[in-house]
């Protein structure tokens with residue numbers, strides 16, 4: 001019950017940008033905070049933020065064990081953290097990564113889309129839209145340091161970034177695998193993939209629900225770089241330095257030029273998109289597919 005109320009409060013914060021989460025780790029500094037003197041931490045229980053004001057760079061670490069599923073709380077805390085960074089002129093870039101070993105993100109939280117009320121589905125889908133819009137159009141340089149498997153919504157998060165570095169581990173596949181669950185990637189997921197890998201590759205990947213291992217992911221362009229696992233963070237920092245060498249106004253306007261038409265398609269029909277999602281996700285056949293998939297995941301262990 002407390003969790004539900006908490007989620008609603010967090011979700012309401014999305015609509016009230018002046019509202020702030022209390023800092024979970026207020027002003028923690030120093031080497032323990034993850035990178036030498038001057039590194040400061042804030043954020044929330046599930047979305048840790050380590051900032052390096054001297055470099056103008058922050059690291060957002062998703063921490064929702066066991067699999068970093070994108071629950072309503074995670075989505076909301078992510079948006080609030082991103083907004084905090086964007087409103088602070090100190091920061092020009094952010095690296096998005098995971099604090100869960102071996103898993104970047106398992107994607108949208110299936111339990112948020114299964115067996116819940118229509119009101120809940122609507123609230124959840126609006127939060128998914130919000131995070132996508134904020135990340136896709138962020139003024140910051142956003143780099144994904146993908147240090148684990150990254151299906152569906154996890155892949156979407158990385159596709160919204162400006163650049164993707166993937167750890168070279170055969171287990172760390174990435175892709176929009178929605179069809180394998182018997183569901184369909186919404187048009188704006190599809191657009192994000194098409195804008196990254198082109199129409200034909202996206203068409204094949206989406207219909208077959210392909211999850212690409214690192215070498216394949218690099219070949220099709222769903223990631224920009226594959227590096228040894230222990231170098232993901234340093235590689236992301238090097239890329240960041242290159243992108244930060246470009247004057248912000250020129251880079252930001254160019255990013256907007258490239259991405260706004262795609263984002264506008266959703267912005268112009270957000271409510272209709274929510275209604276569409278509600279109709280789709282409430283179907284008995286879709287709910288059954290999700291339950292079967294969740295049961296399979298749960299039984300894997302037993």
Ligand SMILES: CC/C=C\C/C=C\C/C=C\CC/C=C/CC(=O)SCCNC(=O)CCNC(=O)[C@H](O)C(C)(C)COP(=O)(O)OP(=O)(O)OC[C@H]1O[C@@H](n2cnc3c(N)ncnc32)[C@H](O)[C@@H]1OP(=O)(O)O
Pocket residue numbers: 066067069103105106107108109110111149151152153154177178181183184185186187276277280281294297298299300301
């Ligand atoms: C024309 C258009 C028409 C209509 C379109 C309109 C609308 C669109 C409608 C719907 C679109 C919705 C979009 C959804 C996108 C998504 O992101 S769906 C999620 C997809 N994710 C996955 O397929 C990944 C599933 N998980 C895994 O494969 C593995 O868990 C993973 C490889 C990530 C990790 O493996 P492992 O370390 O072995 O962990 P376990 O599998 O044992 O899992 C541990 C527990 O975590 C639970 N869990 C796993 N993934 C999720 C998840 N995504 N959500 C919630 N919970 C998850 C798992 O059940 C285990 O739970 P347990 O401990 O057993 O209780």
